[in-house]
Amino acid sequence: MPDRSAGQRRSAIEVSLSVDHGGSDGQDMGEMPATAQAAFARFVRHAVEAARDERGWPVAEVAARSGVSRSTVFRWLSGDWQHHPELPKVRTFCAVLDVPLGVALRALTPPPADAPQPSPPRTDPSVEAHIAAIRDRLADPRTSAADRQHIRATLQMLALAESRAG
Missing domain, CATH: 1.20.5 (Single alpha-helices involved in coiled-coils or other helix-helix interfaces)
Known part of the structure; x- marks a missing residue:
């Protein structure tokens, strides 16, 4: 299947996590709450699944094309990390999969626990x-x-x- 241009493609992960809540300087941020690990693992899982479904790329291909090692991708998938993933790795991972960096950063920076939770939108x-x-x-x-x-x-x-x- 031919790849569409980045301007025409919006992956499933971008659709499901389209709000950007902030940024990261890529520095080691110390221990992260489990919620950030779970949110980033979910983001990576959706991105990898979209790459498999849309492009036929297995995890090894995603890793090879992004320059992020397979072991790192698997650590991200499992939420098995104690410090923020390195920004350059996250940036290339997102670039290769045509996912805006803000989507990944949003997953890495969940709102504070004391932040008011938005009420679910009313739907028909x-x-x-x-x-x-x-x-x-x-x-x-x-x-x-x-x-x-x-x-x-x-x-x-x-x-x-x-x-x-x-």
Whole structure:
């Protein structure tokens, strides 16, 4: 499958974690709470899954193309780190997968525990039903790879349209 340009592609991880809450200077930040480890592990898992689904890249290929060692990628996947991942490694990982660096940094810097949690947005039950149907279709083994790719491309296009509008 030919790669689309970075301007046309928005990975599933970017869609699911599209708000940027801040940055990092890449310095060793000391011990991190488990929530940051879990959030970054989730981010990496989604990014690796998107690379596999969209490009056919296994973890080894993601590691080779990003210059991040396989062992580091696996540590990130498992949340097995005690200090912030190095910014240059995170930057190249994101660049290779066309995921904005802000998405990774958001995962690394969860809001403080005492920060007020936003209330969940009100959604129309019919919209929730459509979203559930899309999830079911993507998870259904009878759905062809072409149909899955079409669904993902449509969702990415809608997410891009939303980000331009907002």
